[in-house]
Amino acid sequence: MDGYPEDVRGTARWALAETAEGRARVCPLDERGRPAGPVCEEESAPAAVRARPQVGRWVWRATAAVYPRLLAAGLRVPRCYDVETAEALLLGHEALAGHPRSLPAAWARLHRLPEPPDPPPASQGTDPQPSLFEAGPPPLPDGVDPLEALLEVYAAQLARTAGAGHPDRMRLLLAGESAGTLVAAEMSRAGVPWRADVHRELLDELLGERYPGGGLPRRLVELAGEVSRAFGPDVRVRPEVPAEVLQAFARAGVRLSSTRAWELERVDHPAVAPLLRFKKLYRLHTAHGWTWLRSWVRDGRFRAEYVPGGAPSGRWTTNGGGALQIPRVVRRAVVADPGRRLVVADAAQLEPRILAAVSGDRGLMAAASTGRDLYTALSERAFSGDRAQAKLALLGAVYGQTSGDGLRYLAALRKRFPAAVAYVDEAARAGEEGRLVRTHLGRTSPPAGPQGADGGPGDADGGPQRAAGAGDRARGRFTRNFVVQGSAADWAVLMLAALRRRLLGSAAELVFFQHDEVIVHCPAEEAERVSEAVRAAGAQAAHAMFGATPVDFAFSVGVMECYADAKGAGEEAAPVR
DNA sequence: ACCAAGCGCGCC
DNA sequence: AAAGGGCGCGCTTGGT
Incomplete structure (x- = not known):
């Protein structure tokens, strides 16, 4: 018992579709996903959802298109069914079953649904452009009801799911991936607590001060000089240009096939040490330096745009900000708000455990x-x-x-x-x-x-x-x-779904997810309960996926104020020299 | 001025 | 430690 309920609300299922004017048409659904009552029209999606707190699952075209506005209106939903996400998974699945990989007619109709009007004056100024714009679908032809189109596709998807090789697994996957879209939207909105002052301190310490004219900071300029001098008195090598580095080494009699760090490490030459140091710091400067800080951190939060299932394997990706590649040194800037803690949980050796479970190998499972x-x-x-x-x-x-x-x-x-x-x-x-x-x-x-x-x-x-x-x-x-x-991504999204539901209604927020790791930001006094909820969610996901498997999907959980203190975040607190 | 490709490296 | 799977992203180069 972690003190968090496994489920918080009812199971009523409703469909919601937005009209070209931004109004919302909704209707209740029966067990088999068919309309089970009259269609209502509300002035907006938030109004429709707010008026129906009893709904346990909303069926809609795409969470990404609706949910951010619900969140902005202070609303959350218990669950959803994301028709676009489901369609992509079903199409992929059917491709293997020998069906032509083409869009059903109903889908084409649904996809002509208009994007809702795009009213977010929310943030101002030089925001990073979200970039994920696929020029919304063309306007719906007159006389086509968006809700009818949605229901048609949804009903077809339920039938197709029932015809899958393992219908129960497919249902689990679709439910999990739908929950994932909710988590992604909520995490993007919450953001990772980020101390810009700590980050700047770190940059100053490692990179040195910047010069007024722009260009490289002091430490990088110095290192570039060291590299050049190592090749000769009058040589000038720009270490950030691989071709120049290769040339310089060639003149010194060292043949290299690339300037990758692991290859350089084997070379005995005085330029290697400063060059490697330069590469490390140059990387920090370009990828997570002052420019990054200015574009991505606002009001003490780093907000990334998550793309659930962005990779073919089902792994998530992010758009901009490199949220899934936060270098270890920079994690010092991830600090919980006063009175709060970070619960950092890492599924230790997830992939080998997944292999044990999916293959059923007795020895490996043991x-x-x-x-x-x-x-x-x-x-x-x-x-x-x-x-x-x-x-x-x-x-x-x-x-x-x-x-x-x-x-x-x-x-x-x-x-x-x-x-x-x-x-x-x-x-x-x-x-x-x-x-x-x-x-x-x-x-x-x-x-x-x-x-x-x-x-x-x-x-x-x-x-x-x-x-x-x-x-x-x-x-x-x-x-x-x-x-x-x-399969690890399958497990991860089920785990996220379970964790989200356990945390729903509490003051704890999921703020980060990276393949096999989650961070929850919560009041200090809730940290223990959250830790338990994370462990329970991991076990719940494993059970949903594999039944009574002997494999232990162990989460190593830590409660801390700073992400850099997480186990595995390395003791290598960056020797400056 | 803009774009694509290749490189290299951060994370898992 | 080894060099293979998945990504995003910023840089430079070299083409228009």
Whole structure:
């Protein structure tokens, strides 16, 4: 018991559609998703929702199009069904079932629904442009009722879901992904507590002061000088230009295939140390420096725009701000408000645990049945206690390693955990042969297509040769990883959904989510209860997905004031020198 | 002036 | 430690 209810409101289901004028048409639905009462028209979506607190699930076209305005009006909803999100998942699923991957007619009609009028005068000034604009659908033809179109598509989706290979899993996925859209909108609105003053202090300390004319800050200018001098008295090398760096090393008799850090590290030359230091700091300056701070942090919050399922695997992405790549050093600026705490929870070794559960490998499930370090448990079972070997072997199996030590250890892994290895091997074979694969809940990999969407793997090989070319093998690595990474995304979104519901109505706010990690910002006195809620949500997600599995999806949870104090956030408090 | 591609690196 | 899976993003270059 964590003291938070699992469910807070009723189960009534209503549909909501906005008209071209921004009014809202709503009606109740029965168990099978058909209209179960008269249609009402309200002056706006917020008015319609506010008047119906008993509704447990709102069915609408797209959370992203409606929910921000509800939140702005101070409203939250318990659950929703996002028709656009569902459509994308169903289409993907049907592609594997052999159906043509084309839009149903009803969908085309729905998609002609107008975007609601866009009234947010909310924030002013030089805001970063949200960029996610796909020029809203064209106006709805006269005489087409947006609510009718919505209901038509929804009914069709329910029928298609019932026809899926595992209807229950598909329902779970659609419900989870819909909840994910709510979480995304709410997190984007809440923002991560961000101390701009701490961030600036950090920049001053690491990068030195800036010069009036713009350009690089002092420390970077100094390091660039050191790099240049290391190549000779009259040499000038711009360390941020790879071509110049390669040239300089070539003149010094050092042949490099790139200027990547890991390659430079092996080179014995006086320019290497200042160059590596420059790269690190240059990165901080360009990606999370003063410009970033000015564009993304307002009123003590960093607000990112989350895109649930933005990656094919189901992982989330963000638009602008690089919210999922906050460097460790910068996390010092993430500090809870006075009287509040950050509950930082990390699903330890999520992907290997997911592999254990989806493959049903007995040995791996046993190793993953406790919250203790999985690689240690693994090493005891197969690698005579060598944790590093165990980790490499497992990651190699999941990522499709083609060389190196991981490959060497793979044999031992295969011997002890045959079902787990066979599971990812089969996914890889499917990819190499141009077939699609699915996650545990039925999320489907994108088609390989010679025109494969935006350069995804699989389209590198032009020829129709039979033998697996480099492109096929890349495709195999992609599908191999997809079944694990994607199933982890399945779990993560179910966990988010469960956690959100447990926190609903409390003062605790979900403020950050990154693949297998969440941060909740809450009053200090609630932190323990929130920690319990997070653990419970993780277990709830696992049970919903796998039933009574022995695998422990252990959350390591910490309560802290500053994100930099999170375990794993590294002791490397940046040696300045 | 603008755009695409390639590089490189941050996170998981 | 090793170099493979998923991303976003800012930079530079080199093409119009």
